[in-house]
Amino acid sequence: MAGNAALSVGVLALQGAFREHMRMLEVLGVQAREVRLPADLEGLHGLILPGGESTTISRLMTDYALWDPVRQFAVAGGGVWGTCAGAIMLARTIEGVSPNLGAQPGLGLLDITVRRNAFGRQVDSFAVPLDVRGLDGPFPAVFIRAPLIERAGPEVEVLATQAGGAVLVRRGRVMASSFHPEVTTDPRLHSLFLKGLSEL
Numbered sequence: 406m407a408g409n410a411a412l413s414v415g416v417l418a419l420q421g422a423f424r425e426h427m428r429m430l431e432v433l434g435v436q437a438r439e440v441r442l443p444a445d446l447e448g449l450h451g452l453i454l455p456g457g458e459s460t461t462i463s464r465l466m467t468d469y470a471l472w473d474p475v476r477q478f479a480v481a482g483g484g485v486w487g488t489c490a491g492a493i494m495l496a497r498t499i500e501g502v503s504p505n506l507g508a509q510p511g512l513g514l515l516d517i518t519v520r521r522n523a524f525g526r527q528v529d530s531f532a533v534p535l536d537v538r539g540l541d542g543p544f545p546a547v548f549i550r551a552p553l554i555e556r557a558g559p560e561v562e563v564l565a566t567q568a569g570g571a572v573l574v575r576r577g578r579v580m581a582s583s584f585h586p587e588v589t590t591d592p593r594l595h596s597l598f599l600k601g602l603s604e605l
């Protein structure tokens with residue numbers, strides 16, 4: 406894990422499960438930093454957008470003037486991984502938005518269409534052993550009021566599927582998962598993200 410010590414990775418820490426991601430990064434020996442302000446992005450190799458409530462995170466992104474800086478961070482080659490609400494934030498198209506809220510803003514960094522809360526209320530949280538391309542055994546995937554990636558553009562690589570849609574996708578250094586790897590003790594997806602940061 407020596408290589409990880411050279412990596413600085415931020416976790417957007419406005420709302421949601423950011424502490425769990427911070428812990429996982431620390432376990433992996435990465436320099437982890439909570440990100441709340443544009444200046445916090447400086448010098449980072451990667452940024453994790455955690456799960457939580459995407460409309461709340463969006464509102465706070467506006468309050469903290471983070472939309473453009475995060476977009477620029479990705480365009481400049483920084484890696485970004487969105488988990489659950491974070492995956493919604495990354496999508497080009499967001500479905501399943503409450504009509505009285507109007508259009509939900511997004512970063513549009515991944516050519517995917519996500520449907521919010523796609524798994525229905527009665528089963529809105531569940532765990533499954535998920536086959537993930539590139540991993541040596543199933544990953545314990547925890548879905549919490551999760552979105553489904555209903556469409557992935559031709560340049561987006563689908564790494565795992567569930568319920569007829571994609572739940573883990575990647576394009577270059579930008580990755581999105583419907584589920585919450587940070588609430589498990591399995592570091593393999595965090596390692597996959599980190600590997601992408603030093604490889605590409």
Ligand code: GLN
Binds near residue numbers: 455
């Ligand atoms: N349902 C939430 C949303 O739409 C996402 C849930 C989560 O991140 N666990 O924002």
